[in-house]
Amino acid sequence: MDLTLLLAAVLGLLIVKAVLFQLRNPSCPPCIRSWIPWFGAAFQFGKAPLEFIEQARNKYGPVFTIFALGKRFTFVTEEEGTEAFFKSEDLNFEQAVQQAVKNAVSVPAEAFYQNHSNLYSMMKGKMSPSNLHMFTGTLCKELHEHMAQLGMEGTGDLNDLVRNWSKSKKWLLKLFEKVVLDAERTNPSDTTSKVAFWTLAFILSHPSIYKKVMEDLASVFGKAGKDKLEVSEEDLKKLPFIKWCTLEAIRLRSPGAITKKVINPIKIKNFTIPAGDMLMLSPYWLHRNPKYFPDPETFKPDRWKEANLEKNAFLDSFVAFGGGKHQCPGRWFAIMEIQLFVILFLYKYEFVALDAVPKESPLHLVGTQQPMAPFRVQYKCRE
Incomplete structure (x- = not known):
């Protein structure tokens, strides 16, 4: 009986793994996970995010995905994708930050979406160079x-x-x-x-x-x-x-990252970033690109x-x-x-x-x- 339960448990884990860790779509960026469902790479990433990003860049290249806490975070750490990040209609800033604003200051989603644009314009005007x-x-x-x-x-x-x-x-x-x-x-x-x-x-x-x-x-x-x-x-x-x-x-x-939510699939380099991902552009690494900033650490x-x-x-x-x-x-x-x-x-x-x-x-x-x-x-x- 014990052996039967053990085999059933192993089979169950294999099924979960097959569902959660299916072979990556080759059009998607390389994805960093762990064997723990939902939690993913959260622990390793949370210990020292900037060091984790550097190691990931060295291993996987400038575009990669981290699966953590049930979400996918796709990082762009070089210039490819910068224009799309700032101009594409397939990305949304408000959806990326709304939950964080709600958790921090208890602003309901409806009030946030209704007022954010007007508030942004007001602040931009009051703190413009002319003022x-x-x-x-x-x-x-x-x-x-x-x-x-x-x-x-x-x-x-x-x-x-x-x-x-x-x-x-x-x-x-x-x-x-x-x-x-x-x-x-x-x-x-x-x-x-x-x-x-x-x-x-x-x-x-x-x-x-x-x-x-x-x-x-x-x-x-x-x-x-x-x-x-x-x-x-x-x-x-x-x-x-x-x-x-x-x-x-x-x-x-x-900052190590600024973020927008992917609302429609978007192509960056040779990769297709799926809808639902949090796209993370990294100023910290972009500012260390010697093409634009020679001797970047100085x-x-x-x-x-x-x-x-x-x-x-x-x-x-x-x-x-x-x-x-x-x-x-x-x-x-x-x-x-x-x-x-x-x-x-x-x-x-x-x-x-x-x-x-x-x-x-x-x-x-x-x-x-x-x-x-x-x-x-x-x-x-x-x-």
Whole structure:
């Protein structure tokens, strides 16, 4: 009897395997699974997503699928498929994020689909480049209040110094609450403060770049750092190198994936991605393509002189803020906010880096990566 039950159990497992792990359609990308039904590769993938993606790219190529938690996630990690991701009518952004929004802030699906487009347009208008001058005064005041808490000098982890600033941005939270209302409650994340940290860390770790930034600041504001500086939109235009540093930090610490849902089969390279897949475009890996970014792992702000930033155009293959009609509506505001942070901090304080730039955490698939180790600095008011 025991042998009969054992044979039946084995037969049952074989049947399940035959159904769930049938031979892959050759037109579909290679699929990474496991022998565990429904759960799939979730455990291996969840331990360190960026490392898992790198290993998958090396083994299967730039397009591959991960089956996890009953869903298929198809990754595109090189330029093929970028145009389709941003422009194809066979992909849908709202369907990709609706469940996550519901889980996070309890917005019903009907309200989300009904209001998302209007809310996006509203935010895009309020934070357009032509309106950024309305925010500089408030941002400068807030930053000066934060720096007053740091005192005249000190030593600490730069990530903590920056992160504490992000926790005080109550006026920005009020702005989002006012705009979004009750239909889609969305609070800004601390992504901006993470990028501000990385921007400062990269600058301080490259003496020639640090020197260049300080020379630019002195040419616009003078050498003393004691005054409560208020930076205008015109001042920002005179400091393009700091904007380049900001964009270069964003390039190196971009999200591991942004997503849309496949609603009709779509062809990428020689593969057909079936309806129902979550298509995952990877800015993190696209920004490491040497075809577009020579010496891609190196912090090189000068590469951004080739971008037509005066016309709000990024470098080719730079997709940190998405693309098409669903680019991040607050992208220009975020870039400006980071610029102001860097300007005011470096104008007021002299910094000495005590550690090398830490590696980014492989745990962050979405959003900007956290540092894996402290980045300690000494700072004191400039004389």
